[in-house]
Every structure is written in C-alpha cells, then in structure tokens.
Amino acid sequence: MATEVAGAHGHDEPDHLAPYLSPEAGRGIKGWLLTLDHKRIGLMYLVSTLLAFFMGGVFALLVRLELFAPGRTIMSAEYYNRAFTLHGAIMVFLFIIPAVPGALGNFVLPIMLGTKDVAFPRLNLLSFYVYLFGATFALYSIISGSVDTGWTFYTPYSTTSNTSVVSMVLGAFILGFSSILTGLNFIVTIHKLRAPGLHWKRLPLFVWGTYATSIIQVLATPVLAITLLLLAAERTFGLGIFDPALGGDPILFQHFFWFYSHPAVYIMIVPGMAVASELFATFSRRAIFGYFAIAMSSLGLALVGFLVWGHHMYTSGQSEFATTLFAALTMLVAIPSGVKVFNWTATLYKGSIVLTTPMLYALSFLILFTIGGLTGLFVGALSVDIHLHDTYFVVAHFHYVMMGGTVMAFVGGILYWWPKMTGKLYDESLAKKGWFFVFVGFNTTFLIQFIMGSKGMPRRYYDYLPQFETYHKISTVGSWLLLVGFLLTAWALIKSIRSGEKSPPNPWGSAGFEWQGTESPPVMQNFRVTPTITRGPYDYHLCSDEELFDGFPEDAEK
Amino acid sequence: MASAHADSEHAEHAGHGDHPPYLAHHFDTPEQQFDSAKLGMWVFIVTEILMFGGLFVAYLIYKGQEPAIFIEAHNRLDWKMGSVNTIVLLFSSLTAALAVRSSQLGKKNETTMWLTITILCALAFLGIKYVEYSHKFHDGLLPGRFFTAHLPEHAHNGHVLPQRASMFFALYFMMTGLHGLHVVIGMSILGWVLVRNHRGQFSPEYFTPVEIGALYWHLVDLVWIYLFPLVYLVG
Amino acid sequence: MSDHAHAHDDGKVHAHVSSFFFLCAIFTALIGLTVITVAASRFDFGSANTIIAVLIATVKATLVATFFMHLKYDKGFHALIFIMSFVFLGVMLGLSSEDVDSRGRVDTSSTVRILERRGEQAPGGFVPDPRGVQAREHPTSGASQPAHH
Numbered sequence A: 001m002a003t004e005v006a007g008a009h010g011h012d013e014p015d016h017l018a019p020y021l022s023p024e025a026g027r028g029i030k031g032w033l034l035t036l037d038h039k040r041i042g043l044m045y046l047v048s049t050l051l052a053f054f055m056g057g058v059f060a061l062l063v064r065l066e067l068f069a070p071g072r073t074i075m076s077a078e079y080y081n082r083a084f085t086l087h088g089a090i091m092v093f094l095f096i097i098p099a100v101p102g103a104l105g106n107f108v109l110p111i112m113l114g115t116k117d118v119a120f121p122r123l124n125l126l127s128f129y130v131y132l133f134g135a136t137f138a139l140y141s142i143i144s145g146s147v148d149t150g151w152t153f154y155t156p157y158s159t160t161s162n163t164s165v166v167s168m169v170l171g172a173f174i175l176g177f178s179s180i181l182t183g184l185n186f187i188v189t190i191h192k193l194r195a196p197g198l199h200w201k202r203l204p205l206f207v208w209g210t211y212a213t214s215i216i217q218v219l220a221t222p223v224l225a226i227t228l229l230l231l232a233a234e235r236t237f238g239l240g241i242f243d244p245a246l247g248g249d250p251i252l253f254q255h256f257f258w259f260y261s262h263p264a265v266y267i268m269i270v271p272g273m274a275v276a277s278e279l280f281a282t283f284s285r286r287a288i289f290g291y292f293a294i295a296m297s298s299l300g301l302a303l304v305g306f307l308v309w310g311h312h313m314y315t316s317g318q319s320e321f322a323t324t325l326f327a328a329l330t331m332l333v334a335i336p337s338g339v340k341v342f343n344w345t346a347t348l349y350k351g352s353i354v355l356t357t358p359m360l361y362a363l364s365f366l367i368l369f370t371i372g373g374l375t376g377l378f379v380g381a382l383s384v385d386i387h388l389h390d391t392y393f394v395v396a397h398f399h400y401v402m403m404g405g406t407v408m409a410f411v412g413g414i415l416y417w418w419p420k421m422t423g424k425l426y427d428e429s430l431a432k433k434g435w436f437f438v439f440v441g442f443n444t445t446f447l448i449q450f451i452m453g454s455k456g457m458p459r460r461y462y463d464y465l466p467q468f469e470t471y472h473k474i475s476t477v478g479s480w481l482l483l484v485g486f487l488l489t490a491w492a493l494i495k496s497i498r499s500g501e502k503s504p505p506n507p508w509g510s511a512g513f514e515w516q517g518t519e520s521p522p523v524m525q526n527f528r529v530t531p532t533i534t535r536g537p538y539d540y541h542l543c544s545d546e547e548l549f550d551g552f553p554e555d556a557e558k
Numbered sequence B: 001m002a003s004a005h006a007d008s009e010h011a012e013h014a015g016h017g018d019h020p021p022y023l024a025h026h027f028d029t030p031e032q033q034f035d036s037a038k039l040g041m042w043v044f045i046v047t048e049i050l051m052f053g054g055l056f057v058a059y060l061i062y063k064g065q066e067p068a069i070f071i072e073a074h075n076r077l078d079w080k081m082g083s084v085n086t087i088v089l090l091f092s093s094l095t096a097a098l099a100v101r102s103s104q105l106g107k108k109n110e111t112t113m114w115l116t117i118t119i120l121c122a123l124a125f126l127g128i129k130y131v132e133y134s135h136k137f138h139d140g141l142l143p144g145r146f147f148t149a150h151l152p153e154h155a156h157n158g159h160v161l162p163q164r165a166s167m168f169f170a171l172y173f174m175m176t177g178l179h180g181l182h183v184v185i186g187m188s189i190l191g192w193v194l195v196r197n198h199r200g201q202f203s204p205e206y207f208t209p210v211e212i213g214a215l216y217w218h219l220v221d222l223v224w225i226y227l228f229p230l231v232y233l234v235g
Numbered sequence C: 001m002s003d004h005a006h007a008h009d010d011g012k013v014h015a016h017v018s019s020f021f022f023l024c025a026i027f028t029a030l031i032g033l034t035v036i037t038v039a040a041s042r043f044d045f046g047s048a049n050t051i052i053a054v055l056i057a058t059v060k061a062t063l064v065a066t067f068f069m070h071l072k073y074d075k076g077f078h079a080l081i082f083i084m085s086f087v088f089l090g091v092m093l094g095l096s097s098e099d100v101d102s103r104g105r106v107d108t109s110s111t112v113r114i115l116e117r118r119g120e121q122a123p124g125g126f127v128p129d130p131r132g133v134q135a136r137e138h139p140t141s142g143a144s145q146p147a148h149h
C-alpha cells in the first residue's frame, strides 16, 4: 500500500498555486507522465479512454457495415466474429468502466470534496499505468490473432478457440486491477479527506455515485480477476476447471463471470447517474429532489446488484430453481433505478431549466436510460427472456443503458466540466448540432433493434434472413449519423482548445462546490484557501447572486 | 462554501504549525494520514479475500460434486508438512504483530529482529512448500493434462488415483500457488519495511509502513488458516 | 477534517499497543486450535466435517483479525468491511452452489429437460423426457402448452 511520504523535493517541486495546466505546475512531458496531480491524471485518463472509445467505435462501424446487406459485405465471418468481440471487449474494459471514474472522477471528486488531492496520489498514477499496461496486452492480442469469443469469454469455446484469447484475458485481468486501485483510492478519499463542514449529508451526488461505484469495483473485480486467471490457466495448462471431460463445469464459468459482470453493469451506469444528477441540479437551478433517496439508491444498486447475476444464464442450463430465484431477485434491482428516475423528473418539475448542451445530454440520458431500464425488466422476466435471450432485443437493451445512459452522461459531463478542465469555453451551437446527430443517430441505430430482436433476429450472427434486411439497413445508417454527431462534438472541443474563449470560474452559474472557490482551470492545489463548507451542494436558495453569477475570486483580487 | 479561511489558520487548527517530513502535503495531520493508509489497506484486504474466495467457492462446489474422488486425492497430500507450515505461518504472524508493537514503542533494533524472524519464517514456509511440490511433481499429481497419477507406474500402495482426481490437483495448485505468490509479495513488502526501519525512518509517531506490511502478512496467514483444513484435512 | 469526533484532537497517531504476553497468549490459542482441527479431522463426522473445519478456522481467523490485526481497537468501519467481504463471498457461494445442487431436478410435467447434474452430460448425453420429445415432434401443439397434466 503506498503511503505517501513527502521526501525532500528538489527545485522540480511544482508550484502549488500555479494553474495546473501551466508549466510551473509540472514541466514538459515529464510533468505529465510523472505527475501525481489528480487533475492531470484525470486528463490522461480522459485522452486514453476517448482513444479507446474511438477504437471501439471503429469496430462498431465495421460490424454495422458488414450487416448492411445479407451475406458477405466487407469481411469474412471469421473477421466478423473478431470485430464484434473487439468492439465489446474494448468498449467494456478499456472505455466504459474506466471512463467516468478515471477521467471525470479523478478530476472532479477531490475538488468537490474540497481537498488537494486523492488519498493516495502515487496509487492513482499507478492505476493509470496499470491501465496502459493492460491496454497493451489487449492491443497485443488484437495484432496477434485477435479474439472471437465475444467479450464474455464463455467456456468451452474460449478454451478451445485458436485465437489469441490468453493475452486478451490477461489484459482484462490487469485492467481489473487498475479499476480496483481507483475504487480503493476514492473510498479512502471520500472517507478521510472531506473539507471541514462537508459531512455526509452534504456530499454532492456525484460523490455518492462514485462511492457506490467504488464499492462495486472493490467487491466484484477480484472475482473477475480470479475467473480470468483460471481461464488463462485452463488454456495454458489444461486445468480442466471448466472442462466437462475432466469433471469441470462450463456453467460455473458463467456464474463467476456474471458475479462480476452484473455488478459491473452498475460500475458502468452508476457513474453516469452520478454525472446526470449534477447536470439536472445545475441546469434546473434548484435543489435536487429527493437527495437522500438518490444517494441511497446508488448504494442500493451496489448491494442488490450482487444478487441477480443469474438472469444472464436463464438458458444456459442453470437449474430451473436457480433460474426462478434469480428472476424474482432481478425485479429488485429495478427499484433503485426507478427511485432515481422519479427523483430526477421531480427535479425538473418547476425548475428553471436551461437547455445548454450538457443539459440536452442529461435529458437524453433520462429518456434513454428509462427505456433501457424498462426493457431490462422485460428481459429480466424469465418467460419473456427465454424468447428474447441472445437476440437483438438484448443488444438494444444494453445499448440503451450503456450508450444511451452512460455515454450520454459521460459526454454531458465532459461538456459540463470542460470549462473547468481546460479553462476554455466551446462553441455551444456546434456542440448542440453534434448532440442532435448523436441523439437521432442513437435511436435510429438501436430502437429498431428492439423490433428486430423480438421478431427473432439472433445477436452475434454474421448473416440474416431477408425479412431482417430493412431493419439492419436502418440500423447501419443510424451508426453513420452517430459518427457524424461524435465528429461534430469532437470538432467543437478541438476548436475550443485551439481558440476557445477564456472561461470564467463558474460559467454555468452552478452552486456545486467544484465551481465555487476554484479558478478555471484550478490551481495545482485546487483551492488557494482550504474551503469550509457551510451548505449543501444544491442549496441554490442559500447562494448569493455573486456566488452564482459574478464575484469570482479573480474579480475580488482586482 | 460561503466561508473560507486562510491556509495558515487551517494548518494551525490542524497541528502545531509544523509539518513533519513524513506527512504528505495533502493531509492535515499525521493521524489523518495514518487512518487513510489503514482504511486503504483494509479495503485492499477485502479485494484479496474475494479473489481467494473465488477459488474457495470453486473448490467447495467441485468437492461437493465428487466427494469420494476428492477424499481419495486429498489423502495424497502431506498433512504433516501442512501442519508444520501452519505453525510456521502462525508464528510469523505473531512476530509480525510484535514488530508493530516494538516500532510503536520506538524500539528500532527489536523491530529489526521481529521483522527478520518473520521473513525467515516466510522463507521456511516456501522451502517446505517446495519439498511438497516436488513430491507432487514426482508422483504425477499435477493438474489437468499433466496429471499422470492414474497411470500404473504412479501407483501408490498398489492404488492409482482416478483420472478425475486431476481436478483436485488443479484446485490445489491454483490455491497454494496463488497463496505462495502472496507469501513472496508479503516477504518483499516486509523486506522493504525492514530496510526503512534500518534507515531509522520510523518512530512512535510514524510507523505506518510497519503496520501496513504486518496487516498484509496477517492476510496471508488468514488465507492459509482456511486453506489448510479445507484442502489438507477435511475428508 | 472529517473524522475528528473522538477524544484526541491533536492530530497525532494514537494506536493501541498490545502487550507482549497477550500476543503470545493469542498465538498459543491459535496453535491449540490448529491441534484441535487436525485432531478433529481424524474422526469422521460425515457431512459435518467441512462445517467443523470452517468453524474452527473462523475462530482462528477471528483471533488473528481481532488481536493481531488490531480490529478490536480499530475503527468499527474496518471490522464492518472485513465482515462484509465474507458476506459477499457467502452470496457467491450460496447462489452458485444453489444452482449446482438443484440442477437436473426437472419438473417432469414441463416439456423441457436440460442438463443433468454435471455439465458433462450436456452435449447429447442426457436422457430426454419422453414428453419432451413428443413436444418437439409436434412443435405447434407442444410449444403453446408447456404443462399438461
């Protein structure tokens, strides 16, 4: 365990009162690669996870393009299997799990807590390098024969497939440790490093969400680690643990895998919910409705999420009794999600809604996540899922939660905290155009997949019957619209870096702690003076006009 | 957020204005730093328990499926060596706890002694494990496709094991192997603590690394406390 | 900062120092329990064997955690997360072995019969329920009437 010992530093010691992006805060490439600053580490995570998103996106476009027409379109069936596997594995392990905690969490969490850094800055940097190390394994796997098992690595196929499974599995194994380290660090930071006056009932909901996520990361990821280790050993030494011929049980692999991976869907969505809660409060200009309920429902998801994994295995050969039990337990997880959705809606009600780009993403999140969550109940219902399992219905369900939920919230969060992270404003009208294409493109791609799936189109298939052609064509066109949307958004951000206007400390007029008392971009130690918290993060009624709209520290100095 | 007071004021409320060399800049007080390190270690222990736990779950499930074969296979383990190793590890846990105690009291040389004994115990444990492993290798008691104890040339008192017994040894090697890896890691951590102790970096005010290293070592012991009876003894 | 609600507010580290003899006594107890485990394993209590071993191991683990790892003198939260890790492990063991133990116990009135107890029989090795076969032969009549008594 890294305990920080501040040794005697030379003159390389960063200036704690310089803006964190300035050379005084860390010079040159070394100032980035060896930085212990949570904000710089957050930005490095942002860049890497966005690269992963891009890579995963390219594979997605290839998959959709192949499905544009029946039969062979651009690639052989072998390569198709690899393409969808890589899409899934990259998106899950390299993008969506580390994205919000690694990038936004690292950047925002300590500032929201009013502290100078996370509890273990070296561990934080280590987790980033562990992430890169794991990513290297994944990349190696891609160039050395790739993987065609699906991101779920189900045995017995994964133990017999002659593709490069071991390095991908080890990659995911290593990435898991990065995730564990981040979670551990956040748990300790939230417990031990809150500013004076910031008691638990004043924690921003982003912090609560990150806390719940960290708990899942810490509890579930080790089981994935051991599962993947067993799988790698099974392939290398022929252990037999999952091999029926040696007395093993392939379904046990699925139990182990989903013991991690169902909670992991909450590692993916809870941070998205956390971001969305912040966006709703800021852009409705009012106290969030049901603060306590939203905070506790995050913890509820974290705990109940461990009881339902068997709903992925209804048709696996799991016993009927287990199947029934898991189906009943699955209904439980809908409760906390429902609590959240109702409270967000109530927050919007009679709020002064400002339709900025981040808010548009937040509203998209609300709508799309609700669809995703409700269809989760459909597939959670045992009898219905026997029909829907392994069809495009499931594909649509999880894209509505993961992309419609988490990715929308992630992009919304980037656009929301962008002025804080970079100190620059961006072209809102361009970003809104981007949002429009993303929203329309997303629904074009995935709404139709619900229909296709309920009519029996299986997932992970290379070819299809003629009656599915129109659906597939529409879906593929949707993926192009999505591409346009993301390119426009990326362009808005690049333009902002190159020539964006300087941002004031609190451009959105938010009462959130991260916007108060910090500059844009913040100084190395975040606050010039350690803040004392005297109100909650959404107490708009307690804020003076200056706090929300002017009276920035900069002005005060002049 | 409404009020803020100057850093110097805050520092004063926190300590006595002095900032000891071991205190990282983002902590206010040594206590806060110590508590953070400990909480971090406990969370880490949780992850380790769940990781080993996965193996234990697999072991218990497969044992429940083929009890007869598992009993036959586990008779080929050497429970005497296992017992000796248990005692060695328990003793090393005691010395680790004593190392923490003496560093809390500022007795540097005593700390060095206890840490050294702990590391020597770890080495002894690994030595015994090595002997055990080489017997298993010799008898073909290996996991999966390397398992040859079902062949007549490996007959033991005229008996051969069924081929299905390979599952037991797959789990045995995964569990003891992963545990052995943790012994090695724990040993290295304690070695590093030993070096720092030798350099005189610890005091009754700052002994966090000794405490954290010892916690890790106790974890290694905890895993073995379950592993030994379940794998070596229970029939 | 936050967790400052206790007596010493001087920011220094206040940790309990255990006495030498007390730690040695705990060690002796651990050795005693080890002897008991080994002795108990010489007798056959049938299916209780595993439970007995786990119980003794848990007593030992509790001793180590409480005294060697100072949980007794530590923050209650540390004890809580430590116990929680076993609770979640219990969930994992409980729900997965519940599946394994009840596999192959099929409702004969239903047309489906899936894997036998062990996964190995899966590919073609199981004995199909005659009614299941019938249902498959007449998909239109069988599929919509899962259970006919």
Ligand code: HEM
Pocket (backbone or CB within 6 Å): A152, A265, A266, A268, A269, A311, A312, A330, A333, A334, A337, A372, A373, A374, A375, A376, A377, A379, A380, A381, A385, A388, A389, A390, A394, A397, A398, A401, A402, A405, A406
């Ligand atoms: C409202 C709560 C939810 C329920 C009741 C639910 C239920 C289900 C069920 C029953 C399945 C299995 C369907 C099948 O394979 O036949 C499934 C699949 C899936 N769900 Fe959800 N889900 C919920 C929320 C989420 C969330 C929040 C995410 C991610 C952020 C998610 C991601 C996934 C993924 C990735 C799969 C497919 C896994 C695969 O087979 O590759 N779900 N969901």
Ligand SMILES: [Cu+2]
Pocket (backbone or CB within 6 Å): A261, A262, A265, A308, A309, A311, A312
């Ligand atoms: Cu699930």
